[in-house]
Amino acid sequence: MLTDRAELLAAVASMYYEDNLTQDEIARRINQSRSTVSRLLQEARASGVVEITVHYPWKTVPELEQELTSRFPLRQARVLAGRGKSYEDIGRGLGVLAARYIETLIRDNVVLGISWGVAVYHTVRAMRAERPLALTAVQMVGAVGEGDPLIDGPDLVRLLASIYGGEYRYLHAPLIVADRQTRERLLQEPRIRDTLALARRAEVALVGIGAPVAGVYSLLRAGYLNQADLEWLRAQGVVGDICARHYDALGNELDIELNHRVVGIELAALHAIPYVIGVAGGAAKAEAILGALRGGHVNVLVTDDTTVVKMLELAGYR
DSSP, rough: OOOOHHHHHHHHHHHIIIIOOOHHHHHHHHHHHHHHHHHHHHHHHHTSSSSOOOOOOOOOOOHHHHHHHHOOOSSEEEEOOOTTOOOOHHHHHHHHHHHHHTTTOOOOTTTEOOOOSSSHHHHHHOOOSSSOOEHHHHHOOOBBBBBBGGGGGHHHHHHHHHHHHHHHOOOOSBBBOOOOOHHHHHHSHHHHHHHHHHHHHHEEEEOOOOOOOOTHHHHTTTTHHHHHHHHHHHTTOOOEEEETTTEOOOEEEEEEEEGGEEEEEOOOHHHSSSEEEOOOOOGGGHHHHHHHHHTTTSEEEEEEHHHHHHOOOOOOOT
């Protein structure tokens, strides 16, 4: 007789999902009603005894991928066929496409730099390890410290390292500090200086692409900036940011105070990293992505078809 609740849930779930027994067959085996079996299966999923992962065949759009690589200085492009999908599904799909690409690059002793954000989170969550690897995941920007910790740099480098059984390095600093002087003092700290030096030596970097648009602007959601700040940034010509470094429509990093308060890797340093994978989707980010490509800040792009069409229109190719 099964008396432990977790054991009962596991046994019922195993009979249903692994042995392919019907609910009626399970009911007879445990001497319960079919409705009880149904409730037990629901409880097994709700309690985490059963976790279901759907490996969705995310379709890409090869013709748009080819156009991107022919028009912009990209090593590779992955374009999700996102029409009809929800914004959340598109985000998960981009993460899967980015993860599958990164898996072709990583190996023992590789250094992989991580920024922060929802797109980066979806990518890390989609990573799968065929075998342990002695990689090092390094935080490229300081911690946000507000909002959802799962999308923040410290949790992301730790999660990625745990997937492969590798190591991780924290950047022990906030993402944005009060003034330039505070930033300069932090950059003199040996642990911060050494972590950034390691980040600059990364062979692969995974970054999100931000846009100063309400609803998608991560720095606004994190509480670093308010609506007035966002409008001021747009008035200065800001179209996007990578690693909190803000740039204009041509990809030029702007000489604004905010950029001098960031603790993290510089855009110029990203250019020296062999593979910089930018993951971003949604038409609201089209201008930001276009600026990132014009500036050469990413050399691998993972996005969706609607965003690419909008981006090509902005660039005058449609």
